[in-house]
Amino acid sequence: MSTAQETDGDDLPWGEVTPDAARRLLIAAVEAFAERGYHATTTRDIAGRAGMSPAALYIHYKTKEELLHRISTMGHAKALDILETAADGPGDAADRLAAAVRDFVVWHAGHHTTARVVQYELDALGAEHRAEVVLLRRRCDAAVRRILSDGVRAGEFEVPDVSGTTLAVLSLCIDVARWFNVAGRWTPDQVGEMYADLVLRMVGAQGGASEPR
Amino acid sequence: MSTAQETDGDDLPWGEVTPDAARRLLIAAVEAFAERGYHATTTRDIAGRAGMSPAALYIHYKTKEELLHRISTMGHAKALDILETAADGPGDAADRLAAAVRDFVVWHAGHHTTARVVQYELDALGAEHRAEVVLLRRRCDAAVRRILSDGVRAGEFEVPDVSGTTLAVLSLCIDVARWFNVAGRWTPDQVGEMYADLVLRMVGAQGGASEPR
DNA sequence: CCTGCCCCTAAGCGCTTGCTCACCGGCAGG
DNA sequence: CCTGCCGGTGAGCAAGCGCTTAGGGGCAGG
Numbered sequence: 001m002s003t004a005q006e007t008d009g010d011d012l013p014w015g016e017v018t019p020d021a022a023r024r025l026l027i028a029a030v031e032a033f034a035e036r037g038y039h040a041t042t043t044r045d046i047a048g049r050a051g052m053s054p055a056a057l058y059i060h061y062k063t064k065e066e067l068l069h070r071i072s073t074m075g076h077a078k079a080l081d082i083l084e085t086a087a088d089g090p091g092d093a094a095d096r097l098a099a100a101v102r103d104f105v106v107w108h109a110g111h112h113t114t115a116r117v118v119q120y121e122l123d124a125l126g127a128e129h130r131a132e133v134v135l136l137r138r139r140c141d142a143a144v145r146r147i148l149s150d151g152v153r154a155g156e157f158e159v160p161d162v163s164g165t166t167l168a169v170l171s172l173c174i175d176v177a178r179w180f181n182v183a184g185r186w187t188p189d190q191v192g193e194m195y196a197d198l199v200l201r202m203v204g205a206q207g208g209a210s211e212p213r
Numbered sequence: 214m215s216t217a218q219e220t221d222g223d224d225l226p227w228g229e230v231t232p233d234a235a236r237r238l239l240i241a242a243v244e245a246f247a248e249r250g251y252h253a254t255t256t257r258d259i260a261g262r263a264g265m266s267p268a269a270l271y272i273h274y275k276t277k278e279e280l281l282h283r284i285s286t287m288g289h290a291k292a293l294d295i296l297e298t299a300a301d302g303p304g305d306a307a308d309r310l311a312a313a314v315r316d317f318v319v320w321h322a323g324h325h326t327t328a329r330v331v332q333y334e335l336d337a338l339g340a341e342h343r344a345e346v347v348l349l350r351r352r353c354d355a356a357v358r359r360i361l362s363d364g365v366r367a368g369e370f371e372v373p374d375v376s377g378t379t380l381a382v383l384s385l386c387i388d389v390a391r392w393f394n395v396a397g398r399w400t401p402d403q404v405g406e407m408y409a410d411l412v413l414r415m416v417g418a419q420g421g422a423s424e425p426r
Numbered sequence: 427c428c429t430g431c432c433c434c435t436a437a438g439c440g441c442t443t444g445c446t447c448a449c450c451g452g453c454a455g456g
Numbered sequence: 457c458c459t460g461c462c463g464g465t466g467a468g469c470a471a472g473c474g475c476t477t478a479g480g481g482g483c484a485g486g
Contacts, residue, residue, distance in 0.1 A: 021463075037336070039252035043444060053465050058445065060463095120333070123250070164399070164407050167392065168385065175388040179380065186377070194377050202411050234433075256474060266435050271475065273433095428486090435480080442473070450465080456458090 014074075022060040024050040029067040034113035038068055038124040068121060069129045075118035076136040082107055083143040093151030094205045100147060101173060101199045102192040108176040109188035115177035144170055151203060158204035169199055227287075235273040237263040242280045247326035251281055251337040281334060282342045288331035289349040295320055296356040306364030307418045313360060314386060314412045315405040321389040322401035328390035357382055364416060371417030382412055 014023060028049035032041040043064050044054045061067050086100035108115040122130060145166040151157035159165050176191060186194075200206065227236055241262035245254040256277050257267045274280050299313035321328040335343060358379040364370035372378050389404060399407075413419065 019463090037250065037252055039250055040337070042442080044442090054444090055446080055466080056464060064444070124253070160410075161407060164404075165411070167396070168408065168411055171388040171392060172381065172385045175384040175391075178388075179384060183380075191377075194374060195381065197373075198378070198381055198415050201414050201417065204414065232433095255472080257472095265433095267474090268436080268476080269434055277474070430485095431483090433481095435478105437477090437479105439476075440474100443471080444469105446469080447467090448465105449467105450463105452463095453461095455460090 034116040038121045087143040098196040102196040105195045106188045106192040109180045112180045247329040251334045300356040311409040315409040318408045319405040322393045325393040
């Protein structure tokens, strides 16, 4: 239905990060990584944003890459949860696809700083940490593909290439994290609604006003 | 030593880069930036890929940022040319939209290393160079918006929000540069064809089988 | 032959990076 | 009171960064 969009950290798992100073460092890292990119961000910058000395970072995290790994893992877990919840939800394929796109997009827009790090700083992870995250991404892909396959099987969708369309739908939603808030004229909910409609049209399920004409 | 990368550089304006060593450096920079990102790429790496010493770079380019600026400007010019050519081309709005999406996507897929730099390393540019490039991007937006507006005015498209749909179409196409060749099961032309179809559905113009005229 | 010019290299400068280490205030337990 | 420990700091190290500078090889013109 509706997810909160006003600020970061409301229903975000950041609240679960246990020592208070560690959480402040993590939030500072998310902001810095989203703003300037992982490689352009210095550990001094992260510590400074959290109001601490550069050395304090290494009390709570072993390396700068561990910070990115934590952010990426938690973010991907949240994204996967949104998609799988929608895929396993009630309603026909069109309802579930609309819910998946809407919630996924609302999260990417509402938490676009986190999402930017999650979606665009993947290559900065070390080899084994990246492999870990890639598994989560494959499950995201599988969740969307499942909805599309169901819709095709039920005759609700008309999709020539399920794999390609899965990729396109995810790509469309993910890229919201890149451009959102640059313009600043839509709320996350509005973008989610619009994108759900666009995607339903893409799969031939007619999201808008017109179906049989 | 045959440093040529066969997929890139065929009809690309790289051929116009005048001193031969300067062109080799530029191509090396494109590969390195696309692979590891601007900030993670060292000038020593670029020079090494071009088969030269680190200092040779500074004979042809004043700074590392100038390399990115040259790449970004030439890439955006090419992208803009594709979109404006399609927007001013023959046919009705659906034809022109399909051509724009197809050619734009084919370029992003076929030259995905260049496109990745062009689309995702924008923030690494200096302030005034970025402002320059943002103007080109606005003209890309305008070209697509023009096609959509024409289609709506002519009754070909059914689009509730032209601005939002323009953004979504461009976003969808641009993101091809991020994921292409990771999977490796489609050719650029196949992706272009599929995406043109998807976009026509998005605007309610029925790219697929249905909708009699 | 020499001269001047163009490309290029070896060496290195000044600075920033990720990260470490010796040390220290505050505070609970005895 | 002292003791031990947790969470923090100031200073700094080795390595790597973007970039500079002095000089060298090849080559055309005289």
